Amino acid sequence: MSLALACRGISKRYAASGTSPLTVLRDVDLTLHFGRLSVLMGPSGSGKTTLMRIASCIAAPDAGEVTVMGRTVAALSPKERARLRARHFGFAFQEPRLFDALTAIENVLVGLAISGHVGADATRRAEQALAMTDIVDRATSYPRELSGGQKQRVALARALAGERGILFCDEPTASLDAAAARDIAALLRRLVESHGCAALIVSHDRRFLSVAHEGFSLQDGRLAALDTEGAGA
Numbered sequence: 001m002s003l004a005l006a007c008r009g010i011s012k013r014y015a016a017s018g019t020s021p022l023t024v025l026r027d028v029d030l031t032l033h034f035g036r037l038s039v040l041m042g043p044s045g046s047g048k049t050t051l052m053r054i055a056s057c058i059a060a061p062d063a064g065e066v067t068v069m070g071r072t073v074a075a076l077s078p079k080e081r082a083r084l085r086a087r088h089f090g091f092a093f094q095e096p097r098l099f100d101a102l103t104a105i106e107n108v109l110v111g112l113a114i115s116g117h118v119g120a121d122a123t124r125r126a127e128q129a130l131a132m133t134d135i136v137d138r139a140t141s142y143p144r145e146l147s148g149g150q151k152q153r154v155a156l157a158r159a160l161a162g163e164r165g166i167l168f169c170d171e172p173t174a175s176l177d178a179a180a181a182r183d184i185a186a187l188l189r190r191l192v193e194s195h196g197c198a199a200l201i202v203s204h205d206r207r208f209l210s211v212a213h214e215g216f217s218l219q220d221g222r223l224a225a226l227d228t229e230g231a232g233a
């Protein structure tokens, strides 16, 4: 199992106006491996988004260290950190956040341009990514012509295009009906296994416990392991 990203001893607190500071994360360790799907659960307000923002190098912890493929993030310049994110990290959210005026493949091309891929090479990569998420047959459709689940497939293709190896998904099934949510959860499992990426999914959707290799729950600032059915598969 190859280590993609490690958060070690992470603590975070927010200065709340008029009250004492709010400690959201206390000495949290989280590791992500290539080819493994990890789901992070926990009550609303327990710090899931905060931990995802720290793991994805968008926010800095107050204490602890994040390393990405062996590189210590705190030692990188802001420019190096931005490059690392653009090249290696993909993001998907509850809402697919597609550009309405662009077709599916054009939406993926926008994501590729951010990581420096343009021209014929980018088109090839965009088609590959749409094939990975089983939506290449709708490459020239506009978002308004796609279902919620299909739009989420385009968003996942955009997140992964250009061989980005580490995927962060914030509630990727929350806007979908049960059948589409099940499909997206199964697709994410297939993606990490067939393409070897690492994925961290923040979700309230317990369906992920049946497809994830690793499960974690945040409560009172601490991270605990959850049983998953997908672990041994």
Ligand SMILES: Nc1ncnc2c1ncn2[C@@H]1O[C@H](COP(=O)(O)OP(=O)(O)OP(=O)(O)O)[C@@H](O)[C@H]1O
Pocket (backbone or CB within 6 Å): 014, 015, 016, 022, 024, 042, 043, 044, 045, 046, 047, 048, 049, 050, 051
């Ligand atoms: N920038 C901030 N400044 C002050 N407090 C914050 C900030 N961001 C988050 N918080 C607080 O930190 C706590 C954890 O927030 P976070 O968004 O990480 O939780 P969450 O588990 O993702 O919640 P949800 O499931 O509702 O999205 C909450 O009490 C929130 O109000």
